[in-house]
Amino acid sequence: MMVGSLQMHIHEDKTVELQSEAQQCPLDASTQMTGIGCYVSCMDDKLVAPGNYITADQYHEERLRAVVVLQTFARRWLALQEVQRLRRDRDRRLRREDFNLLYHALEKWRSEEEQQINSSLRGAERKAALCFLLETETQLIAAIGHHRIAVQNNNYDKVVRNLLDKSAAPHQWRAADGRLIEMDSEHTEHECQLTRDIVDLSDREADLMTRQVKVASLQGLRKRISTLFLQFIKTPAFNPEVAKHLKVPQNPSQLKNDMFQCRGCQRYLQSSDFSPTAGRV
Structure with missing residues (x-):
């Protein structure tokens, strides 16, 4: 800007607010050097040389x-x-x-x-x-x-x-991504329903235990309960999942005319369980 014979320059300035705050480290470290009136021995001093620098990827x-x-x-x-x-199981496995x-x-x-x-x-x-x-x-x-x-x-x-x-094992299959998927159904969670005979024997055992009967006297009753319970577990009518693991029915008299033995799985199945295309080439 020219004012008469003088040239003037105008600048617009902005004021910036500054704040200074001192910080003190919680850990102080110091060293003593040799000076007037103070001698520090250098016999234990060590020469330290820097090693190779290791990056984060290398670490x-x-x-x-x-x-x-x-x-x-x-x-x-x-x-x-x-x-x-x-090897221990093989050594312990004794046959006839x-x-x-x-x-x-x-x-x-x-x-x-x-x-x-x-x-x-x-x-x-x-x-x-x-x-x-x-x-x-x-x-x-x-x-x-x-x-x-x-x-x-x-x-x-x-x-x-x-x-x-x-x-009682859950159903397992492989997913598309390779993960093993397990599913529990009502048949695997509840193997069978106890019949009235098993309930009566169990109540009798509980009654004898409340009377403080000796354990040796209960062995026969408990063996009978275990045998009867295992018999009903092996019955597909009460435990449908066990049919896949039985090659021969437990009671052959229950076989009907529509029961046949599958040559592939060696199990007895009903005619409706066979695929219409089974046996075809």
């Missing part, structure tokens, strides 16, 4: 490799545990053929001992040795028999437990 990659190594050893340990469990081998081995041992006694002893010593051999054989046969009964009871309990687990 996370190192952590990921460590996690993979841990998972490898953990899975190896779990696999060893599973293999040892399967295994007991037959024991009986054959016992018979072979008895025959060899008897031949040795007959060839080396005479008179009263021979009779005494044969009596001792017979007594030993009897004890071994009794031990094998007790062990066989225990194995049969254990196998029976396992079979019943597996049947109950399978009949």
Whole structure:
């Protein structure tokens, strides 16, 4: 702007409000240096050199490799545990053929001992040795028999437990994304309805327990309840899910003319359960 012979400049300014506030760190750190009247020894001083700089991506990659190594050893340990469990189950699983081998081995041992006694002893010593051999054989046969009964009871309990687990297991299938989906239906949540006989036996057991009857006296009643309950669990009319796990009906007299055995699943089904296209090529 020109005013006469003078040139004037005009600027518009804005005032900015400033605020200053002092901050004090909660942790103070200091060091003592050598000065006049104060000597600090440098014998324990260390020379520290900076290392390589590690970025965040490198740090996370190192952590990921460590996690993979841990998972490898953990899975190896779990696999060893599973293999040892399967090996123990295989060793404990005794069948009829295994007991037959024991009986054959016992018979072979008895025959060899008897031949040795007959060839080396005479008179009263021979009779005494044969009596001792017979007594030993009897004890071994009794031990094998007790062990066989225990194995049969254990196998029976396992079979019943597996049947109950399978009949009460939820329905499972794979989704499109690979996830395992489980669904509980009314048949899997409630296996069967107890009949009046089972209810009466259960009430009788509760009544005897209130009278403080000895546990040994209740074993027969409880065995009867368990047997009757298992019988009704195996009945498809009360437990529809068990029909998929039974190859032969429990009561063959209930078979009707429209019941046939499926060659594919080896189960007895009604004619309406077969597909119209079954057996066609």
